[in-house]
Amino acid sequence: MNKVNDRSRDIGPFVPGPDDDMLICRCEEITKGEIRKAVHDGMWTMTEIRRYLRTGMGLCQGQTCGKLVKGIVARELGVSPAELEPATSRVPMRPIEMYIFANEAKEADVHE
Amino acid sequence: MKRYDLIIVGAGPSGLSAAIEAAKRGMKTIIFDENEKPGGQLFKQIHKFFGSKEHKAKIRGFVIGEQLLKEADEAGVEVKLNATVIGLYQDKEVVVKIGEEICHYKGDSIIIATGAAENMVTFPGWTLPGVIGAGAAQTMMNLHGVKPGQKILMLGSGNVGLVVSFQLLQCGCDVVALVDAAPRVGGYGVHAAKVARTGVPFYLSHTIVKAEGEDKVTGVTIAEVDSSFKFIPGTEKHFDVDTICLAVGLSPMSQLLKMAGCEMEDNPKRGGQVPICDENGRTSIPGIFVAGDVSGIEEASSAMIEGRMAGITAAEYLGYMDKEELDKGMEELDHALNGLRQGMFAPKNRGKKITETEEGIPVSENLLTKGYVADDEIERFPGVTHAKGIHPVIECTQNIPCNPCQDACPKKCISIGENITSLPTVPHAEDCINCGMCVASCSGQAIFLVDEDCGDGTATVTLPYEFLPLPEPGTKGVGLGRSGQPVCQAEVVSVKSLKAFDKTNLLTMRVPKEYAMKARFFKAE
Amino acid sequence: MSNNAEIIIIGGGIIGCATAYYLAKNGVKDVIVLEGSDFMGNGGSSRNGGGVRQSGRDVRELPLVMYGIKNLWPHLSEELEVDCEYHQDGNLRLGKTEAHKATLTKLADNARGVGLDVRMIDGDEVRQINPYLSHEVTCASWCPTDGHANPLTTTLGFYKMARQLGVRFITGEPVVSLGMVRGKIRKVVTPNNIYEGEKVLVAAGLDSRPILTSVGIDIPMTNSLLEALVTEAEPHMFDQMLGTAEADFYGHQTKHGSFVFGGSSGLERYNKDNGTPVTNSKTAPCICRGIMKYFPDLAKAKIVRTWAGWMDASSDGVPSLGKVDEVPGLYVACAFNGHGFGIAPAAGEQLAKLMITGTTDISLDELRYDRYKAKI
């Protein structure tokens, strides 16, 4: 069941922080300040943050920064990180070369 | 499509254990693991495990891994390595990258045992080469035989931080400091004590201000933090290091379950995003089960039991076992698991400040804040005994589920009793025959054999020693106290390395007799 | 807070967000946008291949998209204060067979009829424009004013600006039904709330159909589960948008360096979902095989993500857009048939104008909701 979330709720103004230039998403080089700013732009879910900023969309697919981003977004929204659903997990779990992804084994199709 | 009764993702302790149980019941079972070697984290664990006999206590992690693999092989489990599961699709279809192909498999049941991933913490410079995860350090030194660095600062005093610090020392690295923002050591006191006594300073209520260096780490500054984790100005300390190792906890690696559509929850008690499951490991999707860290962060010993639970549950799900047999199996495993979930570090005690042991003894504050039991605290613990002649001194001061020492002594000098978490006592210290089995059996390296008065003004202290090179008898050096500070002159009397000691060498040093209860480590000059 | 507004928009996708933005920009700020899922822009808006093209479209929707490309897209990034990553470097619609050539030629001829600069070129000229394409490609239609953009930042950019201008957005509010009061549209019902508005726009993709049915309007639509994938960042190769005569492959290289490609397995009409748009194990490998036929050089590029999205397909391949005459106050914008992204700014702008003034700059007559007729 989806949760009713009024995006006009007042979360206060964006206040610049001393560590806003701290890199959070190592792959896409997204900073804490960018993430905090995005929350104030209305990106209140991990999915929207990811789509808006590319956090977790790099090679590692958010395996390193996922929890860090969640903590920052939650703090900005004044909620517990546990309330934020992580962004969707997608195939493939690890980067995979196109020629391999294209190469479906015949052997596995054999009925036993 | 190739079909199996059971497909397991992850050949770590829980996955292998699940496979063994399932295959023993006649299930056609396959395990996929993306790594080149099976065993998951077990192969990086070179220390002896805690627990009781049923939990494979006092066996080193990598040896447990080998044993599980052998068992799995004998049970007929197919273990596919270098096999990366790239997706878990509808109808329990598993797509795996093997070599330069992708293969489709169907499982009538699936157990996800993918383990955990390391948490990270940010500070200026945290992306510099030289800042690494503790897992990375373990992988490099224990799997690939390469030192992660020369001078290393460890962040994190949980069991991972403590164990990896010790492993770094074992492979010849210099650990310049062990730092944690928390006010108290998070891991087992015995793990802390064995690191502290070698001279590694602990900085609790401290964290990293910044990593220094242009192209790579050349130093680090730490500072003390207040109760709200804010830096206290003026408390900065600098260390020249080439490596900063991060051991700040683990998170379940549950993405495959989310992908499969299992109901998930964020449960801080279980370490993060986990599937909603019952104690058998059943998720919200019938036929998909979980075991091990992926469903909540615990120790490898618990993961093995959870694996067995999921294995028999899958067997019952597909009719390879009846309900009654499952219930019976679960009852036994439950008992074993409960055994592990007792004591001061039990999941239910997480985050609680414990001030007394189960015996009513005040805990060592020094151990929690500095990593070692202070000289004026040690005498209050029941294993610290005095007797004429050689006798065991057991510096085990916290209630943890572990009891190999009581079986190790052929003379039954040592007792823990029915309750596995009780502190060991030495009711028959005078019967000690100096065999050293207790010293070698203690996973926490907390047992010493002491002759407090050799009659010539000296005493001898026998201690567990897992470093190279082994000093020759006659080597002169200093005796280090529990804090790692030099306390007296010392000379090596003997170094015993028996097969039964399983690579824990017993170093006996002679010290002035007033240091019999103070000197706990030897450092050659 | 009141659940009443002058205008209620159902659907927080790019159409709903763009309409909300243009309404607010033109002074109508008493607007509520209801999004059924937990995320803004969670349908096709975030799942498409980013094409901003005119070529290949039906002539009935061409004037609208041409208007958008001329007037809105060029300055959209500045206007929305996000990088929409809009590139106007042309679109190659590729063909490999004579049949493809015939299809493309007919499309191009029709498009030229309404004033679009698009022409047929041969394989060699294709490879002059994009040297990475394989020799399997023998012809293409070439439209230099087509291009591509980033659907994620564009959709969320519309949302951000509309929100900044005072539009109220509520997620997790799936609309169950509409209700009329005194012969006019009025109520918008969700599981927990009833919203009321003078005017209501239904722009809820495939969900538009059941919502509209509650006031007796049925737009024939069906769904199809399409899939796309993205590679890791690669060194820069080309800037064109690509498509094919059979519409079985499309994509481009993004500003980030990654390649976004969509494709078809032929099974999308029949693939099942589990209530969310999930990928099928057979599709991505098929898309990869397709890509490699066109771009052998990409064989070693690594795929980092695949995803699926529902397409709302109508029987004639063009959207239903505009006023619902029989229910005063009701407007629709749905059935964009998988190519709603490029047309969205124009659709939103014109819908806003229609709702405010009652007229549009571009005629929407050919896109009426009640145009569907039997074949004989």
Place this chain on the structure above:
Amino acid sequence: MDTRIAVHPILGETTKGREISFTFDGKEMTGYEGEPIAAALKAAGVMIHRYTKKEHKPRGIFCAIGRCTDCVMVVDGVPNVRTCITPLKEGMDVRTQYGVSAEPFDKQ
């Protein structure tokens, strides 16, 4: 700097494949066949594997198990190869990665 662990107090002697040569940015180096490229580089004292695309910052080994992808390099002309899990082979051409290319930024 002796980075390789010759004998380990618990694990004993480190068993390795045969010694082979490879190149790092054109320089001849040796390592052991089958060990991760990153291990061979680490043993040779190489810390910097790549410079990032946006900020041009140095990166090296971080997770060492193929997850974080910080250690990627251009290997035999292919960018984004995770060196911590890619086995070393005789004659491999391993290059520092700048953004997604082996060409330094000033030449891109």
